[in-house]
Amino acid sequence: MIYFVTGTDTDCGKTFISSALLCKVASQGxxxxxxxxxxxGCEETELGLRNSDALSLMAxxxxxxxxxxxxxxxxxxxxxxxxxxxxxxVDISPETxxxxxxxxxxxxxxxxxxxxxxxxxxxxxxxxGAFLSQVVQTLSLPVILVVGVKLGCLNHAVLTQxxxxxxxxxxxxxxxxxxxxxxxxxxxxxxxxxxxxxxPCLGVVPHLSNCSAEEAAKYLTI
Numbered sequence: 001m002i003y004f005v006t007g008t009d010t011d012c013g014k015t016f017i018s019s020a021l022l023c024k025v026a027s028q029g030x031x032x033x034x035x036x037x038x039x040x041g042c043e044e045t046e047l048g049l050r051n052s053d054a055l056s057l058m059a060x061x062x063x064x065x066x067x068x069x070x071x072x073x074x075x076x077x078x079x080x081x082x083x084x085x086x087x088x089x090v091d092i093s094p095e096t097x098x099x100x101x102x103x104x105x106x107x108x109x110x111x112x113x114x115x116x117x118x119x120x121x122x123x124x125x126x127x128x129g130a131f132l133s134q135v136v137q138t139l140s141l142p143v144i145l146v147v148g149v150k151l152g153c154l155n156h157a158v159l160t161q162x163x164x165x166x167x168x169x170x171x172x173x174x175x176x177x178x179x180x181x182x183x184x185x186x187x188x189x190x191x192x193x194x195x196x197x198x199x200p201c202l203g204v205v206p207h208l209s210n211c212s213a214e215e216a217a218k219y220l221t222i
Contacts, residue, residue, distance in 0.1 A: 001110065001112070001114070001142075002108055002114040002115075002139075002141055003114070003115055003116070003143065004115075004118060004141040005017070005115050005118060006118045006122045006144075006146070006160070007120075007121060008145070008153060008156035008157055009148060009156060010120050010121065011179065012147065012148025012179065013177040014117055015036075016056075016211065016213070017146045017177055018057060018146075019213035019216075020216035020219075021144070021220060023060045024222050025113040026061075030062075031109070032113045032114070033061045033063040033112060033113070034057030034114075035069075035101070035115065036053050036070060037073060037100060037116065038071075038073045038074075038124075038132070039075070040076075040084055041076075041077070049075075050074075053117065057070065057117065065107075069104045070104075072100035072101070073092055081124065082125045085126075093130055094132075094134040094135045097135045098135055101135070105139075118136075122164060123163065133163075136169060137167055142169070142170040142171070143164050143172060145157070145197075147174055147177065147197075149177060149179060149186070150178075153193070154196060161196075161197060171198065171199040173200045173201065174193075175201070175204070176190060176203070177204075179207070181207040202221055203221055
């Protein structure tokens with residue numbers, strides 16, 4: 001099964017939770033694969049541009065692919081992808097992103113667990129009025145929503161949920177990731193999320209001193 005992972009904002013912990021989900025699935029003896037089709041903020045290496053998020057997903061995937069299959073579109077500047085694309089004259093239209101993704105997704109069996117991690121939030125611009133969410137719509141992927149639990153997260157979570165559902169897509173589940181260790185009324189905020197979200201909760205990951213996928217996976221249910 002293939003899922004798309006989005007978040008309530010840029011720093012909600014999409015990669016951290018995606019890596020933990022992949023780790024959880026692998027511990028169950030199932031094949032897993034994480035993909036990061038578009039990434040900014042990449043580092044130059046002897047092998048070319050490399051993105052830490054994509055490398056994290058690869059580290060937790062049991063299906064081994066070449067880096068370019070996991071992260072086909074990469075930009076060095078840590079800026080919005082559509083701006084980086086304009087600066088480098090790279091086409092990241094929905095059609096092009098799907099063209100990059102399709103050969104890799106065709107390798108995924110029905111029994112495999114595959115995550116396609118987005119960038120930014122649900123309405124990531126691709127330029128010329130297009131959004132990454134259109135790729136998810138075209139591929140009809142169910143969505144896993146990562147909620148970065150901090151002040152303002154209830155509004156962000158509900159608005160993102162409304163946008164995904166308005167696009168005609170299924171939300172397979174949501175994960176709470178406590179990104180602010182000092183947030184007030186944490187239990188009340190979590191209780192509100194459980195009431196406001198219409199999909200199942202796949203787990204709530206506390207603010208961890210050991211931010212490893214293995215540790216976070218202990219708090220998740222697949």
